[in-house]
Amino acid sequence: MLCxxxxxxxxxxxxxxxxxxxxTKVGFNILEAETLKQAGTIIQDSEPDxxxxxxxxxxxxxxxxxxEIRSFDNIMPIIMLTAIDRSQTAVQALKLGAFDYVTKxxxxxxxxxxxxxxxxxxxxxxxxxxxxxxxxxxxxFYGLLGSSPSMKKVxxxxxxxxxxSGTTVLITGESGTGKELAARxxxxxxxxxxxxxLPINFSALAETLIESELFGHERGAFTDARQQKKxxxxxxxxxxxxxxxxxxxxxxxxxxLLRVLExxxxxxxxxxxxxxxxxxxxxxxxxxxxxLVREEKFRSDLYYRLNIAxxxxxxxxxxxxxxxxLAEYFLHxxxxxxxxNFKGISEETKKLFVKHGWPGNVRELRNVIExxxxxxxxxxxxxxxxxxxxxxxxxxxxxxxxxKLGEGGQSFDEIEKQILIKSLEKTKHNQSQAAKxxxxxxxxxxxxxxxxxxx
Numbered sequence: 001m002l003c004x005x006x007x008x009x010x011x012x013x014x015x016x017x018x019x020x021x022x023x024t025k026v027g028f029n030i031l032e033a034e035t036l037k038q039a040g041t042i043i044q045d046s047e048p049d050x051x052x053x054x055x056x057x058x059x060x061x062x063x064x065x066x067x068e069i070r071s072f073d074n075i076m077p078i079i080m081l082t083a084i085d086r087s088q089t090a091v092q093a094l095k096l097g098a099f100d101y102v103t104k105x106x107x108x109x110x111x112x113x114x115x116x117x118x119x120x121x122x123x124x125x126x127x128x129x130x131x132x133x134x135x136x137x138x139x140x141f142y143g144l145l146g147s148s149p150s151m152k153k154v155x156x157x158x159x160x161x162x163x164x165s166g167t168t169v170l171i172t173g174e175s176g177t178g179k180e181l182a183a184r185x186x187x188x189x190x191x192x193x194x195x196x197x198l199p200i201n202f203s204a205l206a207e208t209l210i211e212s213e214l215f216g217h218e219r220g221a222f223t224d225a226r227q228q229k230k231x232x233x234x235x236x237x238x239x240x241x242x243x244x245x246x247x248x249x250x251x252x253x254x255x256x257l258l259r260v261l262e263x264x265x266x267x268x269x270x271x272x273x274x275x276x277x278x279x280x281x282x283x284x285x286x287x288x289x290x291x292l293v294r295e296e297k298f299r300s301d302l303y304y305r306l307n308i309a310x311x312x313x314x315x316x317x318x319x320x321x322x323x324x325x326l327a328e329y330f331l332h333x334x335x336x337x338x339x340x341n342f343k344g345i346s347e348e349t350k351k352l353f354v355k356h357g358w359p360g361n362v363r364e365l366r367n368v369i370e371x372x373x374x375x376x377x378x379x380x381x382x383x384x385x386x387x388x389x390x391x392x393x394x395x396x397x398x399x400x401x402x403x404k405l406g407e408g409g410q411s412f413d414e415i416e417k418q419i420l421i422k423s424l425e426k427t428k429h430n431q432s433q434a435a436k437x438x439x440x441x442x443x444x445x446x447x448x449x450x451x452x453x454x455x
Contacts, residue, residue: 003119007048077118146322150314162189173313176363179284195239203245221270247287334373
């Protein structure tokens with residue numbers, strides 16, 4: 001049993017005795033306290049798994065004690081005992097982080113059900129805490145796995161930058177290296193973690209929509225503006241906005257963005273009123289902004305305002321054995337997603353992964369593992385399960401499809417989406433024929449169509 005020790009905090013000896021009798025029968029070790037002071041000592045010395053806490057005690061209230069405990073312990077479930085006529089107390093307890101409450105007189109069967117749920121909650125929280133601790137050993141907080149020197153440097157930078165809640169950040173690196181993960185880590189490790197994190201990808205939006213998405217619009221500002229709309233800067237007030245592919249924005253948007261950075265104000269499209277916000281801006285690009293500045297395609301003053309704190313995400317080909325750690329992480333992820341039982345990756349495949357250049361970086365690796373787990377069964381991922389040239393074979397099957405690969409490259413997910421769209425167009429949306437054209441099963445095709453929201 002994961003939960004063994006239950007601390008009962010109540011000044012009524014009869015209640016403690018009766019609960020101890022019932023709960024001992026089902027295998028729990030019961031600890032008792034009749035004051036908050038005694039409870040505090042027991043928590044420090046014995047580390048109970050669950051606490052059952054009465055509201056009214058000789059030296060204070062359970063609500064006050066709950067608030068104090070939650071300041072240093074977020075894992076131990078606390079079940080509040082409250083009188084029937086004190087429902088407001090129960091609501092307040094839940095807001096302060098109590099797991100649940102039980103009303104007096106106590107229904108022991110109801111309490112057992114609540115304890116069972118609390119045990120399951122504890123199990124899950126401990127799993128997450130253990131997972132996060134293991135990740136942190138290899139610089140893997142919030143999904144950034146890796147123990148290579150380059151990733152350790154990135155993680156140190158993220159930790160330092162997160163301490164400053166208002167500093168603007170510029171994250172650079174090739175497509176698929178994890179720039180958004182780094183941005184989310186900065187947000188979640190900082191003071192703004194309880195506020196919004198809103199991402200926007202400029203390369204995925206039409207030029208005419210970007211201004212309205214960022215700053216909102218007033219009713220009647222343009223033909224389809226039937227009502228007022230708040231933009232992402234308003235919605236992210238107090239939090240973080242992540243501007244992905246910042247190198248793609250037009251000169252007009254660059255000017256407006258510069259004003260937000262310098263003055264913290266903007267106007268909705270069609271509006272005249274200045275709106276003030278407190279938003280941390282994290283920008284990312286796979287382009288060389290310095291080159292765009294020299295070519296006068298990107299404002300130098302905006303570049304310098306964005307480049308206050310800079311993080312360069314390393315490509316996967318320069319991260320050595322990190323590729324194995326990432327591959328195993330994705331294997332676990334897709335084992336769960338597809339209900340498979342792969343035990344690991346063969347040594348031969350590991351060597352293949354380390355030698356491969358990974359032009360699509362971590363995103364490409366994730367796609368390769370996803371496909372291998374989806375399409376095959378067995379104990380290990382062998383080299384014949386992986387198709388590192390899968391993208392190449394697909395492009396030959398659909399010859400009319402072309403890609404524009406600039407200096408910054410092209411998102412692997414976007415290329416896959418284009419392939420799917422082209423195959424459907426070529427087969428007049430006959431999924432069976434499209435699957436045959438791409439040499440995948442119909443189930444695989446449907447899975448990928450859903451993944452890209454094409455179905």
